[in-house]
Amino acid sequence: MGRLILVSLICCFLAVVVTAEDPYLFYTWKVTYGTIAPLGVPQQVIMINGQFPGPNINSSSNNNIVVNVFNNLNEPFLLTWNGIQHRKNSWQDGTPGTQCPIAPGKNFTYHFQVKDQIGSFFYYPTTSVHRVIGGFGGLRINSRLLIPVPYADPEDDYTVLIGDWFTKSHAQLKGLLDSGKLLGNPDGVLINGKSGKERKSRPLFTMKPGKTYKYRICNVGTKTTLNFRIQGHQMKLVEMEGSHVVQNVYDSLDVHVGQCFAVLVTANKKPMNYYMVASTRYTKKVLSATGTIAYVGSKIPASPILPPAPVGWAWSLNQFRTFRWNLTASAARPNPQGSYHYGQIEITRTIKIVNSNPVVGGKLRYAINGVSHVDTPTPLKLAEYFGFPEKAFQYNIIKDNPEVAAAKPATLAPNVAQITFRTFVEIIFENHESTVQSWHLDGYxxxxxxxxxxxxxxxxxxxxxxxxxxxxxxxxxxxNSWAAVMLTFDNAGMWNLRSELTERRYLGQQMYVSVLSPEKSLRDEYNIPDFAELCGLVAGLPKPHPYAGA
Incomplete structure (x- = not known):
C-alpha cells in the first residue's frame, strides 16, 4: 500500500513538472529624461528607472518576459528587442510598423517568450531618433540547466555596451535629419555610458586572478563600427547574436552597429588594472573610450599605453571569414536540432537589396531599391490584421531586382514586401557606397x-x-561589396528589415516583410493582444474574430 501511494505521488509530481508553464520574469520600467555629462557636456538623455544605460534583463531560454513600460517622456516611445525572434508574435516587436507608439503618460506591457534562444542581445528605442540619447540596455538569454554549453561556467558574466555618442540634443539631431542633413561625426565613444575620462572613475568590472569571465559586447551606437580590445588580454569568442561559434582567440574584435559578441577572458596576467578600449573604425579622426578592469586585491593603475587598433576594412572582412558556427554544441538552433543542413535546401526566391541615397524634394533621403520608407499613422500590421491593408499601404512596390527601378525617381511610400510562408529565401545586400553598412532583420x-x-x-x-x-x-x-544571407521565412508576422545606422533608418532605409500563414491559426501566429492599443484607421474598431486554436 505504501509503495502504491509513493508511485502515485511520483506520477502526480511528474505530471506537474510536465505541464508546468515556463517561468515568468516581471519588470516595471519608467522611461524618463535625465541630465548627465558622459563627455563632459551636460545633456538630456533617456533613462529607464533612473539608469543610463537601462537595466539588464537576465533570462534563460524559454522564459516568459513581461515588461510594463511607462512612458514619461513628452513624445511617443517604443522599444524593440534586437535579435529576439518573437515566434508567431510580431505584436511585441516594438516598431512603428507593428504597434501603436506608447503615448506620453501612458504605458504598454510587452509580453514575449525567448523561445529556444540563447545568447547576447540588447533593446533600444525605435521611435524618432531616440536611440541617439539612450533608452538602450542589455538582454541576455542563458541556456537552460539541462542544456550544456561548450565551455566551463565563467566566474561572472558582464555586459559591455559600446557605442558612438553625440553631445547635441535629440531635438538638434532630429532637426538635422529633418532638414536633409546628416548627423555628422560623433563627438565621442562610451562604454556602459562612460567615456573613461571622468575624474576618479571606478573600475567597471573586477576579476580574480586565475578565473575566467564572460564579457558580452554589443555595439548599441548610432552609426560607427567600433573595435574592442582588452589591454594585455586575449579574448576567446564563444557566441555571437544567439549562436555558439568555433572558439577562436582574438586580440581585438570589430563590432559593427547592432552586433553582439560574447567572449571569455582569463585573468592570467600580472595583478593590476587594465583598460578595455573601444575605438572608432573607418573615421578620419579616431575616437575612443576606455573602461577599467581591476584585478581583485591590486591597486596598481593601468598602463597608459593602449593596444593599437587594426587598420583598413579588409582586416575586418578577414575576421568575418574566421567566424564559424559550432555544430557540435548543444543549444537552441533551427530544427531539426543540431542538424540543420541549410546548404541543401533549394532557394525559392532571391531578393537583392541595394542601398541608395536619393534627394527627394530637395532633402536627403535613403532608400532600398528606389523606395524610401515612410511610417504610417496606422501600423502596417494592424491594417493588415483588420483586413484593409490597401487603406494604409500597397504591397510589393519594391522589386526583387533593383536594376528594374534604378532609372526611376525614388518613391516615398510605406515599403512592404510579401514573402510566402515557409519558403527558403536568399537575400543579397549590395553596397555601392564608400561607407560600411549594417543590416538587421527582426523576427529571424x-x-x-x-x-x-x-x-x-x-x-x-x-x-x-x-x-x-x-x-x-x-x-x-x-x-563597394556585397553580403549574402539565407533563411526560411517560417515565422508569421510583419517584420522590420532595416539599416542599423540610425540616420539611414530614420530617412527611409528600411522596409517590412509580411509573412502570412494561409491557415490563420494559432499554430502559426498569435492573435492581437487584448491590451494592444489601437490607433489610426483602426482606432475604436472591434477587434477581428480571433484565430482558432493550434
Whole structure:
C-alpha cells in the first residue's frame, strides 16, 4: 500500500513538472529624461528607472518576459528587442510598423517568450531618433540547466555596451535629419555610458586572478563600427547574436552597429588594472573610450599605453571569414536540432537589396531599391490584421531586382514586401557606397554565408559557406561589396528589415516583410493582444474574430 501511494505521488509530481508553464520574469520600467555629462557636456538623455544605460534583463531560454513600460517622456516611445525572434508574435516587436507608439503618460506591457534562444542581445528605442540619447540596455538569454554549453561556467558574466555618442540634443539631431542633413561625426565613444575620462572613475568590472569571465559586447551606437580590445588580454569568442561559434582567440574584435559578441577572458596576467578600449573604425579622426578592469586585491593603475587598433576594412572582412558556427554544441538552433543542413535546401526566391541615397524634394533621403520608407499613422500590421491593408499601404512596390527601378525617381511610400510562408529565401545586400553598412532583420536569424568585394552575380554562390555559416540577425556590408544571407521565412508576422545606422533608418532605409500563414491559426501566429492599443484607421474598431486554436 505504501509503495502504491509513493508511485502515485511520483506520477502526480511528474505530471506537474510536465505541464508546468515556463517561468515568468516581471519588470516595471519608467522611461524618463535625465541630465548627465558622459563627455563632459551636460545633456538630456533617456533613462529607464533612473539608469543610463537601462537595466539588464537576465533570462534563460524559454522564459516568459513581461515588461510594463511607462512612458514619461513628452513624445511617443517604443522599444524593440534586437535579435529576439518573437515566434508567431510580431505584436511585441516594438516598431512603428507593428504597434501603436506608447503615448506620453501612458504605458504598454510587452509580453514575449525567448523561445529556444540563447545568447547576447540588447533593446533600444525605435521611435524618432531616440536611440541617439539612450533608452538602450542589455538582454541576455542563458541556456537552460539541462542544456550544456561548450565551455566551463565563467566566474561572472558582464555586459559591455559600446557605442558612438553625440553631445547635441535629440531635438538638434532630429532637426538635422529633418532638414536633409546628416548627423555628422560623433563627438565621442562610451562604454556602459562612460567615456573613461571622468575624474576618479571606478573600475567597471573586477576579476580574480586565475578565473575566467564572460564579457558580452554589443555595439548599441548610432552609426560607427567600433573595435574592442582588452589591454594585455586575449579574448576567446564563444557566441555571437544567439549562436555558439568555433572558439577562436582574438586580440581585438570589430563590432559593427547592432552586433553582439560574447567572449571569455582569463585573468592570467600580472595583478593590476587594465583598460578595455573601444575605438572608432573607418573615421578620419579616431575616437575612443576606455573602461577599467581591476584585478581583485591590486591597486596598481593601468598602463597608459593602449593596444593599437587594426587598420583598413579588409582586416575586418578577414575576421568575418574566421567566424564559424559550432555544430557540435548543444543549444537552441533551427530544427531539426543540431542538424540543420541549410546548404541543401533549394532557394525559392532571391531578393537583392541595394542601398541608395536619393534627394527627394530637395532633402536627403535613403532608400532600398528606389523606395524610401515612410511610417504610417496606422501600423502596417494592424491594417493588415483588420483586413484593409490597401487603406494604409500597397504591397510589393519594391522589386526583387533593383536594376528594374534604378532609372526611376525614388518613391516615398510605406515599403512592404510579401514573402510566402515557409519558403527558403536568399537575400543579397549590395553596397555601392564608400561607407560600411549594417543590416538587421527582426523576427529571424539568418545564415551569413558570404561577404565579398564587388557586385554579386549568381556565379558567386560557389563561394558561399554552405556548411557552418553563423546563424545571426545582423550583417555588415563593406564599401563597394556585397553580403549574402539565407533563411526560411517560417515565422508569421510583419517584420522590420532595416539599416542599423540610425540616420539611414530614420530617412527611409528600411522596409517590412509580411509573412502570412494561409491557415490563420494559432499554430502559426498569435492573435492581437487584448491590451494592444489601437490607433489610426483602426482606432475604436472591434477587434477581428480571433484565430482558432493550434
Amino acid at each position: 536569424s539568418f545564415f551569413a554565408v558570404a561577404i565579398e568585394p564587388g557586385k554579386w552575380t549568381p556565379e558567386k554562390r560557389k563561394n558561399y559557406n554552405l556548411l557552418d555559416a553563423v546563424s545571426r540577425h545582423t550583417i555588415q556590408v563593406f564599401p
